[in-house]
Amino acid sequence: MSTSNHIVIIGTGIAGLSAAQGVREVDPEVRITLIGEDCYPPYDRTHLSKQMLKPEARLEASSLMESEWFDQNDIQLILNTRIEYIDTAAQSISTSVGETIQYDALVLALGTRARQLPASLGQIESTRIHTLRSAEDALRLQGALDDSKRLVIVGAGLIGLEVAAAARARGITVDVIEAGSRILQRSCDPYTADRIASLHAENGVKLHLGQSIESVSESAQGSVTLHMSDGTALEADLMVVGIGVIPNTDLAESAGIAVDNGVVVDGFGRTNVLNVYAAGDGASLPIQGQNCLTRLETWRHAQDHGRCVGMNAAGQQTEYKAHASFWSDQYENRIQGVGLIYDEIASTLVRLYESGAHVSFLLDQDRVLKAVLGIDAAKDVNAMGKLVGQVLSVSDHELKDEHQPLVPIVKKLLKKVS
Ligand SMILES: Cc1cc2nc3c(=O)[nH]c(=O)nc-3n(C[C@H](O)[C@H](O)[C@H](O)COP(=O)(O)OP(=O)(O)OC[C@H]3O[C@@H](n4cnc5c(N)ncnc54)[C@H](O)[C@@H]3O)c2cc1C
Incomplete structure (x- = not known):
């Protein structure tokens, strides 16, 4: 049973939602507030580059909880609200509309945001250039795909390649540009990556490996042109940038909470500040077998970590055992991995x-x-x-x-x- 009266969780992604579930499992009484800037109730982010890019796909189908669940579990869900400040001495948070909320325990489940192209490349503010992290991004991209014949994707990571597969299913011409000498360098071994590259080639995707971008421009006719390091240019109706993510740490940093490529936590999800915890994609944590703090960017981890940290915020003392695993769906194929591949x-x-x-x-x-x-x-x-x-x-x-x-x-x- 918790010694806290009010547990506040910031971030309505899977880590935040699972933290709320974890708290409720431990304590049927404690007051829980789940608050975040997203304007949609918690949804399955992994669908955004898969199911949600099909024509006519609806976000409701990716909802993680029936709306009644929050009432049934006495969890106050506050959407569309950005948290601007944490006062760790007063144990309160301030929202973008000037409201102050007191907490007895706080869980930061802030996740990450998509990395953007550097402004030095040119017209990167174009409405034809997309990144994919939120439901709003996916809805915007879904609509844009309806009107496009040629797509260029920057970055041959899992998200870029899932978008490539979704676009090919719609008959759109797809070019993928990758700075590395092979695709999926961070997530797959060379053999698996080569097989996935063949899969894309068989499906008509053109991969440009070892190419960096020199500049981006938009034409008056309504297309984007991307100039590559080998001197060639690619023109497209639409561009998707999938070059990784940046952890959302500003809120923690400004509150004096330790940050190291993510909010630093111990094996129980505790930060260096009393009664403040962190979980999910945005947290850097100790992982067995790794000699430095590690940040994982996968669904299963965010879910398990969120639940464990929520339970700890409610008074339990459970050490988290990280499960590093991912999956990806491309064409009719399921790609899966367990373990970390950055080691020797x-x-x-x-x-x-x-x-x-x-x-x-x-x-x-x-x-x-x-x-x-x-x-x-x-x-x-x-x-x-x-x-x-x-x-x-x-x-x-x-x-x-x-x-x-x-x-x-x-x-x-x-x-x-x-
Ligand atoms: C398109 C896409 C496809 C994916 N596919 C797969 C897959 O197939 N398999 C897999 O294993 N993983 C996949 N992932 C990764 C997986 O979705 C993430 O690991 C998981 O969603 C992380 O959950 P999280 O709750 O930690 O963070 P997030 O989902 O990023 O949630 C964090 C939330 O906090 C909010 N927030 C941040 N700062 C503030 C603030 N100051 N105030 C209020 N709210 C704030 C954010 O807006 C966001 O809603 C995919 C990710 C994407 C984007």
Whole structure:
């Protein structure tokens, strides 16, 4: 049971919503306020680059909770309200309309915002140039896709490539420009990334690798032109910029809360300021096996972290065990990964099925499984995901041989470590 009377959660994304759920699980009585600048009730952000880009798709279908849920759980939901200031001494927050709200415990679930192109590139304020983070962005992009024949995407990360797949399904010509020498450098191993690149090529997407942007301009005829470093230019009706995100830390920083590429928290979600917690994409946290604070940008983490931190804000003391996993849907394919791939990977083993599905096992020099990724191999990735961080005492042959089912191998290995 909580010792707090009023728990305030800022941010109505999945981390904020899950924090509210976590608080309520622990304490049926405590007053909960969930407040954020988004003008729509909590929705599934992962749909924004997938389902929501289909013609006629409606945001209501991506809603995370029935509207009655908030009343039933006695959670006050305040939308369309930006928090401008936190007074940690007075334990209060100030809204953009000048209201002050007192808290006994505060959870910051502030997430991230899309990184924009630098202004030095030219006409980046054009209405033809989009980023994709909020429901409003998705609705705007959905409408713009209706009227476009040519799309250029800057950045071959997961969001850019999901937008590419959605646009191809509408018959739109798609060019993707990527500064790196391959796609998906931050999220996938080279084998998986190459297969995804082939998938896009087969579907008619033109990938321009190793290209930076020299300038952007808008023509009077209503198109945008992007000049690439190799001297060529691409003209399009529409441009989507998918070059990563920036954590929303200004609010915390101005309140004296420690920030390091995200709001710094310990394993319980506590910041350096008493009674202030942080969760989700916007929090930098200790993760087992990593020697520095890490910020994860995935749905499952934001959900689990939010719930755990909400429970702790309500008086529980549960240490968070991070689950680094992601998925992405492109064309008819599901891409999945468990584990972090920024560590030194000594070898990658691949199991390729006749169906075209595959699993990549990323091992370090001591044969510890650092990550497992796959395309259309959900059962294997989920099973092997349980072994991430463990030494894999099976032969390469067993891992690679598609005729030896992985689930029993995983069960055997799990028995060994327990
Ligand atoms: C288009 C898209 C597709 C994605 N697809 C996948 C996927 O397939 N798989 C996957 O694992 N992950 C995916 N992700 C990532 C996943 O959606 C995020 O990890 C998750 O939404 C993070 O949740 P969060 O609550 O921490 O942050 P957010 O969802 O960013 O929520 C933070 C909220 O806080 C609000 N806020 C910030 N500052 C203030 C303030 N001062 N006052 C009031 N409110 C404030 C923001 O407006 C926002 O509503 C995708 C993300 C995007 C954008």
